[in-house]
Amino acid sequence: MLDTVAMQIVEDLEPGALPLEALVAAGEPVVLRGIARDWALVQAGLHSTQQAMAYLRGFEAGVPVPYSFGGPEIDGRPFYTADFTQLNVEVRRGLLTQVLDEIAATLDAPRPPTYYVASLLIDRALPGFAQYNDAGLAGQGIDALASIWIGNRVTASCHFDTPDNLACCAVGRRRFTLFPPEQIDNLYPGPLDPTPGGQVVSVVDIDHPDFTRHPRFRDALASARTAVLEPGDAIFIPSMWWHHVRSLEPFNVLVNYWWRSSPSFLPSPLPALQHAMWALRDLPAREKQAWAAIFDYYVFGPGERAGQHLPDAARGELAPFDETQARRTRAQLLARLNR
Structure with missing residues (x-):
């Protein structure tokens, strides 16, 4: 891995003191050391891999995941086949205990198969887990979606998410490499469909870049941020920042929280x-x-610019959206698309 810019680090914050509002406003990635050190899962994992697995088994809901x-x-990298038309992994379903058993059976293998439980909703799959392992976002008025990621030495290819993200390293270590949104062209995004994790990924092998095939990636590295998270550490990843995540141990668990600062009636821009792209991209340049x-x-x-010369009653969609206008606009779009 090439050298990148070190990330901002905040040490020894208590969970209740997370400066989430300030982090979102600043829009920069920040490592929060030790924020989850007292989690029961973190403590179990520091004792042993086996104890961490046993702890997770205790919350098994009996539902295939x-x-x-x-x-x-x-080599632990869910990605594409050579022609980029198919993925190099298959999606299976099984009980979480079964997945943990299969990972446990290959812990000492020099080149094990890849097992990756990704973005599993905690409330549904591990009832009761959050009571003893939680970052406390609800106490700050944030309604976040909490997910858990479980696997062996897995590399999540560089991608972006639309929500803000607080990712807590619970078991094992993870290396994060982040790029600001404007680096998209230098990251060589892959197909929009299929994707390894539901989101477009960079096709650059960021751990072993080929600068002959991807020369602009050198420019991306000039603005990249990197950090290794230990168990109990967390990282704030601002909305739309590209992030490449490599799990460094034979067994790794991460818990993350996604939330948007915008009102719930505003949809995803994707x-x-x-x-x-459908309506505009292939038009003539003029x-x-x-x-x-x-x-x-x-x-x-500026949001207030369009229609500011009109009376308020005449502005319609030119005024700030509320729930009523959001429903009206959605209905209009559906009607137009279905013609």
Whole structure:
């Protein structure tokens, strides 16, 4: 791995003192050392891998969970086949105890198969777990989606998420490498579908980059941030920051919290991106330039600019959205798309 810029680190914060509002406002990644050190799972994992696995088994809900499986030849990297049309892993379903048993059976293998339980909703799959392992976001008025990630030495290819993210390293160590959103062109994004984890990923092997195939990646590295998280550490990943995550131990567990600061009636922008690609991308250059000016006026410029010369009663969608206008706009879009 090439050298990158060190990440900002905050030491010895108590969970109740998480400065989440300030972190979101700053929009920069920050490592929060020891924020989850008192979690029961963290303490079990510090004792032994076996104790951490036994602790997780104690919350088994008896419901099959999806997980990715890949042979030893993928070297722990869920990714694509050579032609980028298929994934190099298969999605299986099984009880969490079964997955843990299979990981346990290969802990000492020099090149084990890949097992990866990704983004498993904690409340549904591990009832009662959050009572003893929680970052306390609800105490700050944040309604976050809590998920758990369980596997062996897995590399999550570089990708971005639309929500803000607090990721807590519970068992094992993880190396995070982050890139700001404007580096997208230098990261060589792969297909929009299929994807290894539901989100577009960089096709650069960031741990072993090939600068002949991906020369612009050198420019991305100039603004990259990197840090290794120990058990009990957390990292704040701002919305839209690309992040590459490599698990460093034979058994690793991460708990993360996703939340958006925008109102719940505002949808994810990703469908709008897909619609814009369909409607605009292949237009003649002159028309695209004209639409770029229109989008800047209505969307990417100051929110209050469009329609500010109109009476409030006449502004409609030009005024700030509320739940009523959001429902009306959704209905209008569905009607237009279904014509």
